[in-house]
Amino acid sequence: MIKQTIADKVAQLIRPELRAMQAYTVQSAEGLIKLDAMESPYVLPAELTDAWLTTLQSVELNRYPDPAASDLVTQLRKTMRIPVALEIIPGNGSDELIQLLCAAVIDTPQSTAGKPVVLAPEPGFVMYRILAAATGLKYVGVPLQSSNFELDETAMLAAIEEYQPALIFLAYPNNPTGNLFDADVIDKIIRQAPGLVIIDEAYQPFAETSFLDQIEQYDNALLMRTVSKLGLAGIRFGYLVGKPEWITELNKLRLPYNINSLTQATAGFALEHFEVFEQQAALIREERQRLFDALSAIDGIQAFPSRANFILFKVTSGDADRIFAGLKQHGVLIKNASATVPDCLRVTVGNAEENAKFLQALLESL
Numbered sequence: 273m274i275k276q277t278i279a280d281k282v283a284q285l286i287r288p289e290l291r292a293m294q295a296y297t298v299q300s301a302e303g304l305i306k307l308d309a310m311e312s313p314y315v316l317p318a319e320l321t322d323a324w325l326t327t328l329q330s331v332e333l334n335r336y337p338d339p340a341a342s343d344l345v346t347q348l349r350k351t352m353r354i355p356v357a358l359e360i361i362p363g364n365g366s367d368e369l370i371q372l373l374c375a376a377v378i379d380t381p382q383s384t385a386g387k388p389v390v391l392a393p394e395p396g397f398v399m400y401r402i403l404a405a406a407t408g409l410k411y412v413g414v415p416l417q418s419s420n421f422e423l424d425e426t427a428m429l430a431a432i433e434e435y436q437p438a439l440i441f442l443a444y445p446n447n448p449t450g451n452l453f454d455a456d457v458i459d460k461i462i463r464q465a466p467g468l469v470i471i472d473e474a475y476q477p478f479a480e481t482s483f484l485d486q487i488e489q490y491d492n493a494l495l496m497r498t499v500s501k502l503g504l505a506g507i508r509f510g511y512l513v514g515k516p517e518w519i520t521e522l523n524k525l526r527l528p529y530n531i532n533s534l535t536q537a538t539a540g541f542a543l544e545h546f547e548v549f550e551q552q553a554a555l556i557r558e559e560r561q562r563l564f565d566a567l568s569a570i571d572g573i574q575a576f577p578s579r580a581n582f583i584l585f586k587v588t589s590g591d592a593d594r595i596f597a598g599l600k601q602h603g604v605l606i607k608n609a610s611a612t613v614p615d616c617l618r619v620t621v622g623n624a625e626e627n628a629k630f631l632q633a634l635l636e637s638l
């Protein structure tokens with residue numbers, strides 16, 4: 273008998289779509305001003321640090337966390353004014369909730385794709401595609417209008433008709449373009465969709481608008497949020513809100529202890545002091561305006577208006593890679609978005625000092 277190599281065994285056992293994928297990697301930011309990942313430039317204010325540490329001291333690390341994160345969920349409902357008719361699933365970041373949704377669905381009745389379809393506008397958040405592929409689903413991207421990054425209503429409705437997606441993800445505002453899609457088009461999409469539509473409000477603190485109060489009027493809409501962009505990316509906490517019928521089923525797939533004790537305590541503490549994070553978000557919105565004005569004043573650069581904590585900007589055709597590298601050489605890391613949005617780069621809004629350094633580095637890199 274021929275002895276099998278490990279590679280043979282791997283090929284036999286591991287799903288082909290998984291073997292075809294690359295593991296998710298993050299560019300190193302060592303020694304650089306980090307404006308690549310939409311993190312907040314602000315930490316917990318010094319006057320809150322002691323109270324936070326006291327909270328952490330009472331966490332019993334030898335015990336399993338509360339499996340339902342009940343206190344945190346109660347606090348969340350209060351702080352975020354989640355309508356009483358809706359329920360909440362806590363997630364280890366919204367990424368985990370996207371994965372959970374992908375793992376929960378089967379093909380819609382009219383679909384001919386052979387496996388459940390995940391549909392999202394493009395350019396969009398990469399995890400929809402990555403997690404759809406990783407869970408064995410089919411991913412369909414529908415191009416946004418190239419002039420203004422609005423949803424292409426005709427193309428979206430046609431794709432829904434053709435692919436009968438089990439899940440549609442709409443980031444509101446969208447990443448990496450920063451705009452809020454037309455709410456009427458979103459409404460039409462939800463009404464036409466044979467499956468679930470997830471409104472991803474990762475950037476809600478900077479958007480000053482929300483679908484939260486509309487979710488109830490649909491049978492097939494869920495809302496997803498995260499604290500990551502709000503200054504708490506390190507604790508991994510996101511949540512999904514929807515009608516109990518959906519949440520009950522999805523919750524069965526959630527791992528019992530997915531929100532660790534330190535995160536439960538820290539997120540709860542942060543929500544009790546939510547006004548601090550709201551003030552920080554307001555500062556970022558002001559900085560966003562200043563950064564937008566400064567970018568717009570530069571010859572050869574077109575900045576796109578943003579309702580998030582980042583700005584997408586277009587440079588002279590063919591120059592994106594060179595400018596990205598130049599910025600890095602000057603000590604500033606942003607995101608080169610040109611592979612998905614031609615000639616575009618995306619910069620996270622930092623604090624005043626970081627933004628000034630970025631602008632200086634950009635001028636020297638043009």
Ligand SMILES: *Cc1c(COP(=O)(O)O)cnc(C)c1O
Pocket residue numbers: 310364365366367368397443446447472474497498499500505509510
């Ligand atoms: C950053 C981002 C998320 C990821 O949030 P986590 O809670 O950190 O996993 C989700 N959706 C969009 C659109 C994002 O840009």
